[in-house]
Amino acid sequence: MNPPVSPLIAPVIVPADARHIDALMVVMRASFDPAFGEAWSALQLGGTLALDSSFARQALDAAGVAQGFTLSRSAGPEVELLLIAVHPGQRGNGMGRALINTACLDAVRRSASEIFLEVRENNQAALSLYRQAGFLEVGRRPNYYAGVTGARFAALTMRRRLDNFDL
Numbered sequence: 319m320n321p322p323v324s325p326l327i328a329p330v331i332v333p334a335d336a337r338h339i340d341a342l343m344v345v346m347r348a349s350f351d352p353a354f355g356e357a358w359s360a361l362q363l364g365g366t367l368a369l370d371s372s373f374a375r376q377a378l379d380a381a382g383v384a385q386g387f388t389l390s391r392s393a394g395p396e397v398e399l400l401l402i403a404v405h406p407g408q409r410g411n412g413m414g415r416a417l418i419n420t421a422c423l424d425a426v427r428r429s430a431s432e433i434f435l436e437v438r439e440n441n442q443a444a445l446s447l448y449r450q451a452g453f454l455e456v457g458r459r460p461n462y463y464a465g466v467t468g469a470r471f472a473a474l475t476m477r478r479r480l481d482n483f484d485l
Contacts, residue, residue, distance in 0.1 A: 329377040329413050331420045334387055336367050338376055341384040349403035353466050354438060375420050377413050386413045388421045397425035399435040418451045422483050432479050438463045439472040453478045
């Protein structure tokens with residue numbers, strides 16, 4: 319288990335690429351609830367990182383160990399935040415918000431006017447983070463996610479306009 323990062327020490331957020339897949343997969347496996355099958359495989363992650371339109375960031379703790387990451391993809395004036403993960407031992411200290419802000423800044427630097435993401439409707443922690451970061455619900459895909467118990471959940475599409483983005 320990873321010790322929490324001191325709230326006085328901000329995580330260092332740096333670019334991530336295929337060289338970092340193993341470290342990102344450690345975070346992915348710890349972060350995504352296996353009851354919903356949302357974690358990607360290393361092959362999926364590597365394939366997406368290989369696309370020219372994709373970009374990723376990792377949040378490093380004071381020891382230089384990845385504790386969180388984002389994976390995004392550009393599509394014209396839009397960016398899609400495909401994945402965001404924060405190691406459970408690091409949640410609640412601002413790392414998720416810092417990663418989202420960095421993804422938004424990267425999107426602005428790519429001339430995007432908005433950033434989208436998708437989230438399972440019952441993922442309350444993620445929904446709270448996204449709403450605090452200025453994302454609004456703009457769509458719903460009923461029964462998109464299936465839990466291991468057979469329960470079905472909608473996928474919520476959320477958007478944040480970037481014309482007023484300000485760190």
